[in-house]
């Protein structure tokens with residue numbers, strides 16, 4: 328609880344003065360006001376986070392949190408559970424989608440085992456197993472409250488370690504067969520929309536499995552009665568270990584005024600838990616893309632975030648976050664490198 332308390336103590340507002348200066352500069356650059364859309368919003372947000380007009384990004388890191396899910400025994404995924412450790416090894420040997428996109432972005436990846444069911448060993452794997460997967464949420468709580476806090480603290484510790492080593496932006500990533508089920512359950516706790524609108528096909532399940540998945544989530548909500556006002560309780564009842572670690576990673580980044588790029592459906596479920604624990608942490612979140620999971624748009628709306636990309640992606644791993652790093656860097660170049668109307672001798676707006 329100590330790490331969590333310390334993180335929460337240090338999450339604050341954006342710097343309004345730097346944001347105002349950023350807006351003024353953007354309005355003086357050689358373009359119609361606001362014409363660079365989200366790139367301008369990003370430059371303003373980055374100024375507010377870093378308390379300076381021209382922050383630099385040198386070290387980008389994607390943190391991939393991995394965990395397993397007891398609810399897979401209900402037949403909710405298109406793939407078997409052993410894919411979780413197999414993909415971890417794929418991340419660490421450089422062959423996964425995230426490796427390619429992280430290399431493309433010039434980002435480092437770190438992979439943390441927060442709670443896989445199997446034993447996984449690799450010299451580069453950070454092993455912080457809170458427990459061997461969650462229990463089946465459709466039959467009882469995923470984990471204890473203490474385990475939920477531990478999972479969050481694994482995320483905080485990971486974020487702080489990377490920031491201490493020089494990371495100036497983080498991206499969230501996940502790996503866990505079955506994890507769209509707890510992510511949908513978390514969303515359902517905070518949304519009034521019917522489950523049919525919030526639950527999707529994850530890795531690509533057929534109609535029959537989709538029915539089983541909706542049923543499992545319904546039962547999970549009924550049996551566990553998660554209280555929306557107790558986000559740690561929600562995580563422990565219907566969540567996942569990697570989802571907790573993602574929430575922690577976001578809280579850890581926010582507590583150090585480090586921007587954190589949110590990936591897809593699972594990462595955004597973690598972001599919801601983080602935001603319900605400390606609403607101010609949304610100041611430090613940047614939404615990368617809109618996932619193909621139907622509930623993702625509702626999640627982003629709950630957080631008040633606008634995704635930058637719409638790529639029909641639904642891979643997770645941090646792939647959307649890695650792609651979006653380039654856009655954050657582009658936004659910083661716009662505010663620092665573009666000429667003003669005065670500098671370029673271009674006439675300003677008529678009225």
Ligand SMILES: O=C(O)c1ccc[n+]([C@@H]2O[C@H](COP(=O)([O-])O)[C@@H](O)[C@H]2O)c1
Nearest residue numbers: 404503505506507529530591592618643
């Ligand atoms: O991030 C997303 O938007 C996303 C959407 C669908 C699936 N995934 C990935 O697929 C896995 C979960 O899918 P499932 O069907 O097993 O629940 C997990 O490893 C996620 O990283 C990720």
Ligand SMILES: Cc1cc2nc[nH]c2cc1C
Nearest residue numbers: 406410414530642643644
């Ligand atoms: C192969 C595979 C890769 C993944 N990456 C994230 N989730 C995944 C799920 C599967 C099945």
